[in-house]
Amino acid sequence: MAEVLIxxxxxxxxxxxxxxxLIAVGYSLVFGILRLVNFSHGSVYAFGAHAALLFVGFQIGVLPAILLSMVFTGLLGILIDKAALEPLRKKNSVPIASLITTIGVSNIIQNLLMIWFGSEKKAFPSVFNLPMIEIGGFKIQSTQLMMCVVSLILLAVLTIVINKTKIGLAMRATEQNPRAANLMGVNVxxxxxxxxxxxxxxxxIxxxxxxxxxxxxxxxxxFMAGxxxxxxxxxxxxxxxxxxxVGGLVVGVSECLAATFINSTYRDSVAFIILIVVLIVRPTGLFGKKGITKV
Incomplete structure (x- = not known):
């Protein structure tokens, strides 16, 4: 029984x-280009969920609602950069100013969501209404399986965009050296x-x-998801x-195991305990590379 439960x-x-x-990818994309930790990303994720709920109310279906939410949430990301971060970059402000700005933007988005949608919890329809699958005594919810499939497909698409397209090449060039990329004709x-x-x-998504x-x-x-x-x-x-x-999978699995075998109260702490231990052993993370500054 213990093995089945595990x-x-x-x-x-x-x-x-x-x-x-999928949420962590957003942090990595922005950090890769700007070397900035975008702490408004958790609130952007909440905005995306509420936008999907809003479009669901128009009776167009859950999946079309999520697709529309992707467009509007992506536009919100652009708005955050244009309204709050780009002016700071033009003034060559210190990096901590942009970091604090993203925290402020996060609070603004969260409070706007409270004003527009109310602070109470609201029901959201199931995305995939498929029967439960049982394999070898293990029960797999169709929602869980589809979450993995959809996430893998989208992450594969992102990887192809970054590594196999012209805009991806421009992103990698901007990541390495924004000034040189600009001189080579890249619209940074x-x-x-x-x-x-x-x-x-x-x-x-x-x-x-x-x-x-x-x-x-x-x-x-x-907040906590971010x-x-x-x-x-x-x-x-x-x-x-x-x-x-890999980091997302480690956090997700450790959270579920902690809730089952330790206490559900501590499920949120386990991810950060693992993070601290890994960073002590490997400060750049599992796949991170040491930054080399040429002088």
Whole structure:
């Protein structure tokens, strides 16, 4: 029975971890381009979930609602950059100013969600209404399986975009040296805006999947999810997409195992304990690389 329970919780954790990975990708994308930790990303994720709920109310279906949410949440990401971060970059402000700005933007978004949607928790429909699958005595919810499949497909698409397309080449050039990329004809501002759009869209997908899994939405839902996703991105090596995936899976599985075998009260702490231990052993994360400054 113990073995069955362990495997069952690992399966639960993998599904949850893939959703965390989608949020963590947003942190890694923005950090890779700007070397900035975007602490407004958790609230962007909550905005995506609420936008999907709003479109669901128009009776267009859950999946079309999530697709529309991706567009509007991506546009929110661009708005955050254009309104709050780009002016700071133009003034060559210290990095801590941008970091504090993202924290302020996060609070603004969360409070706006409370004003527009109310502070109470709201029901969200299930995304995939499929029967439970039983394999070898293990029960797998169709929602969990589809979360993994959808997350893997989207992460694969992101990887192809970054490694196989012209805009991906421009993103990698901007990541290495924004000034040199600009001199070579790369529109750095467009690349940054596109990166924020991708980060917002991935957060919206995660918001729809996790909201459909738990069937609940509320304005503060992005706080702890954002912190866990940040822990996942740092754990895997912030700036690395494979690292974000591995970090998300580690956080998701450890959270589910801790809730089962320790106490559900401590499920949120386990991810950060693992993060601290890994960073003590490997400060750059599992897939991170040491920064080399040429002088």
């Amino acid at each position: 495997v069952q919780q690992v399966l639960n954790g993998l599904a949850l971890g893939m959703a965390y990975a 501002n467009f690349v940054i805006s596109f990166t924020f759009f991708l980060a917002g869209a991935s957060a919206a 995660a918001g729809g999947l996790i909201s459909g899994y738990y069937q609940i939405v509320y304005p503060g839902m992005g 912190l866990k996703a940040f822990a996942a991105s740092v754990l895997g090596g912030i700036g690395s997409l494979p690292g974000a995936v």
